[in-house]
Amino acid sequence: MSLARADMAARPILEVSGLSLAFGGLRALSDVSFTVPEEAITAVIGPNGAGKTSLFNTISGFYRPQAGSIIFAGENLQGVRAPQRAARGLARTFQNIALFRGMTVLDNIKLGRHAHMRTGVLDALLYWGRAQKEELELRAEIEERIIDFLEIQHIRDAAVGTLSYGLQKRVELARALAMRPRILMLDEPVAGMNREETEDMARFILDVKEEWGVTILMVEHDMGMVMDISDHVVVLNFGQVIASGTPREVQGNEAVIAAYLGSGDVGEIARRIKAEAA
Amino acid sequence: MRIGTLKTSYGADEALFDSSVQRGLLVLLALGAVAFPFVASPYWLFLACLCAINVASATGLNLLTGYTGLVSLGQAAFMSVGAYAVAVLEIRLGTPFLLNLLIGAALAAVIGILVGIPSLRVKGLYLAIATIAASVILHFLFSHWSLTGEARGLSMPPASLFGYVIDQPFTLYWLIMPVTCLMVLGAANLLRTRIGRAFIAIRDRDISAEVLGIPLLRYKLTSFAISSFYAGLAGGLWAYFFRVVTPESFPLVNSIFYLAAIIVGGMGTILGGILGAVFMTLVPELLKFAANWLTPIYPDALAALAPVRTIVFGGLIVGFLIFEPRGLAEIWRRVRRFFHLWPFRT
Amino acid sequence: MDMLFLAEVALAGLGAGALYALTGVAFVLIYKATRVVNLAIGEILMLGGYAFLGFAAGLGLSPWIALPLAIAAGGVFGWVVERSLIRPMLGENPISVFMVTIGLGSILAGAVQLAWGADPLRLPEFLPGTPIFIGDAYLAPKVAFGFAAAAVVIGLFLALFRFSRGGVALKATAADQGAAYSVGIDVPRVFSIAWILACATAAGAGVLVGAIGGISPTMGVFGLSVLVVVIIGGLDSLAGALVGGLLIGLVEALAGTFLGGEFKLVVTFALLLVLLMVRPYGLFGTHEIERL
Ligand SMILES: Nc1ncnc2c1ncn2[C@@H]1O[C@H](COP(=O)(O)OP(=O)(O)OP(=O)(O)O)[C@@H](O)[C@H]1O
């Protein structure tokens, strides 16, 4: 608890304030504000349709908000386009896996490094000097730091379409790691996984935070995992932040329990929250 | 030192041809290509040159359509830009032919970029139609501009190197074949780098590619530029090969031909572009043989040749798409696997 | 400028445009129901013209019997194509499917040339020949007939889609195939019917086009103008095909008269490029929103 407090006191790497996003008449986000402290795990939770993915998409630069600001590492991201945001260290995974099916696992991971490479068309056509050097260095780094770390040596040459759902999620994480993240945004990293895969993923996320010193912002419905590994929780409902704080603080919050119950999202989750609290 | 170890550990893995069998085959092929002009008749040399030109253009289109997923029905029009540029330069300025080829290709690339600009906003058929529109406009321009000889087109002198004239199939072969090989090699190289990965990412899921750090417009335009550079270069070679360039030299159906070639060969594989272009170039010749052979039995065979070619052309597109959508490259892969496993088949 | 002459040119343009619109409606019908871009539409139109010739001149039937037969032949052809070529391609990427239709177009053009030769042919006269004047402006009777026929057929289609159960099924399928399936709409049947209706329509349009200008194996290029029409109108909009057809007919007539025949294509395609820049999904087409 004291540790979490200390983390929150640290300078935030990401500050979202007053963010509003509407699709026609539908207000996906209204006046959303929160901060993400550096080198900690922040979870965004909320019932289905609460606007979590929309929030991620807005931070990534895929949607343009109608109002509000996003400050990343001291820089206002307004007017910075999605690819440049990625280059600045905003890496992410997707709720509906977005791997490139025409590429092997290895190439998918390599793609993550795109924004940090320099190879131009001429270098590439000749595959001489810079292009070759860059490719070989990238290969070595991915093999030694990412593939070994995530234990996916055996599938590196596989076509992504042939992999199980859990492995695909892991490859997505690998690709995000190849992006040289300063903040890693994970959209439901363990959705659809079995117990064992979930535990593996939780371990990887913790290791990334601790060994790589990367800040983590994740959306997750698995309350057990959220309560276990996150330092800070933000709760969204109908596009609004209804609570935020440490996992313990959020668990007891009446509004949060009501939101989950009221959403018809089954009492299951509320029960889980209570069970974890006990 | 570190680079040295890198090479030994992953360099072999990252090589273009990873097995010794493949490399052996390649050497054989290269030897064959060098020996070919000394044994082949001018007719076969002529066909070889035509195949090579089509391979060059199809490979370019493959980068754009097969790898980046942007459909273009303008490849022939981009070739015409290269061909006209070469012809005009050769006639008006008499500059060295390699320079002419490069200028023609660069000009085609610039036009390609212009045509590609709508690609950020429009996709699929809308884009394909935009490329047709560009072809129509280019055709109109070439058939009305005095510089390009209006409807009559241009006849041009042959290429020459230090006073040595390149105008026979034998000598043209030594110009066209090496250029095509370099182009194919360049395309294969490109695909091993971040640029090739960006292309494939755009093809597979362009919106997520953008969030992963790939500026869409830049890479779509890069793809258009490279593809039309290839077309322009192929068109330039074509001009030196036939030495007459008219507005009807590069009709819309030729653009369809290149699209058909990469479909029949196998979209999104370098080998597919090569196999498809060669195959589609040779099929009409094959039909001509058949017609000649049939004439004694069926006197109208030669008259039926043109429509039969059209039918076969369409039939190949339809047949491959339905029965072997991954094209000749896939068939070749299966054959190879068969021989790999041959003694141990179960 | 001579206003009367202008009016006559405009009328002729609208007449030609009605046939573009009719064929465009056939195109849109297929696209709406099946998401297939049918680039063989021009060749199917050509097939209609030749089928009519076959029935009328070949078998010596009265043109008024040959006409419905040609339309029916188009429908049967559409059914066969849908079953044998399009259905196996279900779920393939759109590029492959539209290349199949390009291949089909090539096969048809070759087959027609093989059967009837490469030279242009005239269809037996059957349309009324009395000159028609609108005000003082002369309108060729065949063109007027084509316009009237196209207007009736398009009107029928529009009414059909608005008011019949089949129209509802089509709209539902167009909006969301999976959802349509789950509420009990026989989606494969909708596909078949769309192809049958569209190809029958195109074949009928082919007879009209052929009656006005003759038929030849290269008549498929008519499809190129139709393509411009549907892109300008929006691929999935019947109203768009109508407006686009009339617009392109008019523009071609004006360009052809005042600039010269070779300007027709280039002017319409230039117009198309400009429009694509401003409205990437045509005048009335729906823009599909993408989600991450
Ligand atoms: N591109 C879009 N166009 C229109 N509406 C959208 C779009 N994207 C999301 N929405 C709507 O915005 C709301 C929030 O969606 P979002 O995907 O952000 O929810 P979520 O919290 O991620 O839900 P889940 O837990 O189910 O993933 C939903 O009502 C959704 O339908």
Ligand SMILES: [Mg+2]
């Ligand atoms: Mg979500």
